[in-house]
Amino acid sequence: MPSHLSADRPAAQPPGRGSVDALISQTRRLKGEVDAVRRDSEDVGSDHPRERWQRALYDLALHQLNDLDEHLAQLRDGPLPTAEAPEAPRPEQGSLLSRVGSAEWNLLTDEASWSGELYRILGRDPAAPPLTLDELPSLVVDEDRPKLTAMVTDCLVDARPIDGEFRIARRTGDVRTVHMMGEPVLDTDGSTASMWAVLRDVSELRRSQRVVSETRDSLHHRQDAAQSEHRLAAELQEAVLPPWRGSLRLPHRGARALDLASHHLPASSRTLIGGDWYDALELTDGETLLGVGDLTGQGVGVTSNMTMLLGAVRGMAMAGAQPGQVMAWLNQLLDATVQPALGSAVCCRYRPANRTLVWAQAGHPAPLLFRDGTGRVLDAPDGVLLGATSGAVYGQAEETLRVGDLLLLHTDGLVPGHTGSAAANLLLGLAPRLAGNRTAEDCVRTVVQEFGESEREDNACLLVAKVVS
Numbered sequence: 377m378p379s380h381l382s383a384d385r386p387a388a389q390p391p392g393r394g395s396v397d398a399l400i401s402q403t404r405r406l407k408g409e410v411d412a413v414r415r416d417s418e419d420v421g422s423d424h425p426r427e428r429w430q431r432a433l434y435d436l437a438l439h440q441l442n443d444l445d446e447h448l449a450q451l452r453d454g455p456l457p458t459a460e461a462p463e464a465p466r467p468e469q470g471s472l473l474s475r476v477g478s479a480e481w482n483l484l485t486d487e488a489s490w491s492g493e494l495y496r497i498l499g500r501d502p503a504a505p506p507l508t509l510d511e512l513p514s515l516v517v518d519e520d521r522p523k524l525t526a527m528v529t530d531c532l533v534d535a536r537p538i539d540g541e542f543r544i545a546r547r548t549g550d551v552r553t554v555h556m557m558g559e560p561v562l563d564t565d566g567s568t569a570s571m572w573a574v575l576r577d578v579s580e581l582r583r584s585q586r587v588v589s590e591t592r593d594s595l596h597h598r599q600d601a602a603q604s605e606h607r608l609a610a611e612l613q614e615a616v617l618p619p620w621r622g623s624l625r626l627p628h629r630g631a632r633a634l635d636l637a638s639h640h641l642p643a644s645s646r647t648l649i650g651g652d653w654y655d656a657l658e659l660t661d662g663e664t665l666l667g668v669g670d671l672t673g674q675g676v677g678v679t680s681n682m683t684m685l686l687g688a689v690r691g692m693a694m695a696g697a698q699p700g701q702v703m704a705w706l707n708q709l710l711d712a713t714v715q716p717a718l719g720s721a722v723c724c725r726y727r728p729a730n731r732t733l734v735w736a737q738a739g740h741p742a743p744l745l746f747r748d749g750t751g752r753v754l755d756a757p758d759g760v761l762l763g764a765t766s767g768a769v770y771g772q773a774e775e776t777l778r779v780g781d782l783l784l785l786h787t788d789g790l791v792p793g794h795t796g797s798a799a800a801n802l803l804l805g806l807a808p809r810l811a812g813n814r815t816a817e818d819c820v821r822t823v824v825q826e827f828g829e830s831e832r833e834d835n836a837c838l839l840v841a842k843v844v845s
Contacts, residue, residue, distance in 0.1 A: 396452040400445060407441045443581070480561070481509045482570045483532070497554065497577045499546030509571070517543045517551060527556070532568050535560050541578065553579045633728035634664055635842040637816035641790070641828050643835045652787045654837040655686055657693065662728060665693045668785045668837050669721030669740060689723065699723040699736035700757070703770040707738070722785060726777075731843060733775045733783065741796070744803055745775065746782040751807040753800050782810055782819060783841040789834030791827050802827075816840045 477494025481487075488506040495502045498515055507514070509528060513521045520542035530536040538558040543551050558573030638654050651671025658664050667689060688709060692702045702723050720740035726733050735743060735754070742754045757773035777783070784803065791799040806822060813819045819840045 396448055400448045400452070403441055403445045403448060407445070410441065477575045478573070479506065479575065480570055480572045484569055494575055497552075497575055498544060499548060499552075515544045515546075517545055519543075524556075528571070531558060531560050531571055535562070535568065538571075538573060552577050553582050633843070633845050634726060635816040635844050636840070637820040638837070638839045639820050639824055639828070641824070641832065641836045641838070643832055652789070652835040652837045653686060654785070654787075654839045655689065656839065656841075657690055659693060659725075661696075664726045664728070664841075665690070666724040666726060666783075666785060666839060666841060667722060668787050668839055670787050670835075670837075693723075693725070698772060699725055699734055700770040700772040703736045703738050707770075720788070724783075724785070726841070728845075731777045731779075733777055734772055735775070736770045736772050738770065741786060741788060741800065744784040744786075744800065745777075746784065746807050746810050747778065747780070749808050749811040751804040751810075753804070777843050779843050779845065781843045782816075783843075784819075784823075785839040785841075787835075787837045789832065789836040790823075790838055792830055792832045792834075816842045 477497045478491045479494055480489045482489075486508060488508055490506040492502060494506075500507075512528075513524055516524050523540060524542050527538045527540050531538050538556055541553055541555045543553050545551050554575050555578045556573055556575045558571055560568040561570040561572055563569040636656055638656070640652070640654070652668075653670065654668045656664065656666050669685075671685065685706075688706060689702060692705055697705065703721070706721070720738055722735060722737040722740040722743065724733055724735040724743065733743075736757055742756050744751055745754055754775055755773060757771035786803070788795050788799070791802050794802060803823070806826060809822050810819050813822060819842065820838060823838055823840075
């Protein structure tokens with residue numbers, strides 16, 4: 377291993393100023409570019425974990441570029457100063473920058489030589505003699521002494537280079553982290569004559585790196601928590617919504633009147649589950665309740681509120697309330713509570729005796745009717761928006777259906793990127809394909825294949841009823 381310091385070898389001369397100056401210019405140009413990118417990407421005042429993590433990374437990168445700039449300047453200006461030689465100005469307090477201190481321990485004479493900067497790094501009086509290798513561990517905190525001893529032993533006995541960190545306790549009471557790099561200096565017969573080392577205070581650098589690590593961990597924790605809430609909410613919603621998988625035969629006393637199928641399309645994993653719902657229930661008088669809607673908000677809380685809402689709607693319908701009355705009572709119920717808040721809803725009651733559909737809506741897309749290969753939006757009844765007044769009255773509309781008719785109820789968000797009439801027109805465009813489907817399940821599959829494959833920002837629910845008798 378080559379020797380860095382020896383009696384018969386002159387001290388190394390500084391490299392050519394031109395080449396080092398070029399490196400310094402490149403470093404400073406890169407610093408300016410990194411700083412510009414940081415300013416362009418900053419969200420002023422944001423305290424989101426991702427923003428804190430990004431800021432910490434930018435700061436660390438700039439600190440290290442500043443450090444590189446400082447060390448290149450040292451390299452350009454010449455050899456490390458000794459304790460007697462004048463030195464360049466020291467970095468500001470708290471800076472990541474620290475000039476490198478050097479030391480050499482002569483094993484033959486037991487003499488030690490320290491640079492002036494090393495005295496400052498270790499918090500020693502420059503007038504005091506440098507510590508020997510045996511005395512050096514007295515500066516190191518107890519937990520790190522075995523690490524230093526092992527590094528020095530490996531260097532002196534096995535000629536291994538030193539590259540490690542340890543903490544020192546200075547006389548002022550503060551604890552600093554020091555990075556030490558060194559090599560053995562061999563004599564003519566190959567034995568170790570001395571040990572050369574450079575030491576640098578890396579306390580602020582490690583603190584900055586910890587900030588990056590902690591903000592990253594905080595971001596990951598927040599993401600993990602969001603994903604866990606998403607999974608829990610999805611499980612709750614699956615438990616709340618009717619557990620339909622394709623066709624469903626509701627309990628009935630006579631011939632089946634409707635073939636029913638449904639589907640819930642969840643939002644992407646980056647968005648918490650929302651409050652979209654659907655429901656179908658055969659009532660005691662033989663009629664069938666059909667409904668879709670959405671609650672405002674997201675997450676586990678809104679999903680649990682869905683249970684209360686569905687229970688209220690079912691109870692009103694079982695008591696004989698017609699769709700317009702259900703909407704009015706639901707409006708009064710929700711107007712008197714803080715949560716949940718109903719964004720929109722449509723409520724239908726199908727009478728199989730005369731194939732009549734009675735329905736009411738509150739700020740929700742109207743049902744779509746498909747017949748003989750064409751489709752249309754049902755004419756909306758007169759009424760008011762849910763939540764307008766506690767005494768709101770909702771109008772009802774009636775539609776006479778035929779065997780083979782297909783009724784499609786859906787929430788906003790079924791067609792990604794489109795709402796209102798635009799979404800309705802795209803769904804009506806499926807009429808020729810839906811006409812060729814034999815069951816309600818086939819119809820649901822057609823709609824999902826057309827609009828359910830791409831990533832979506834919003835949740836959506838789809839309910840299909842096909843008149844079979």
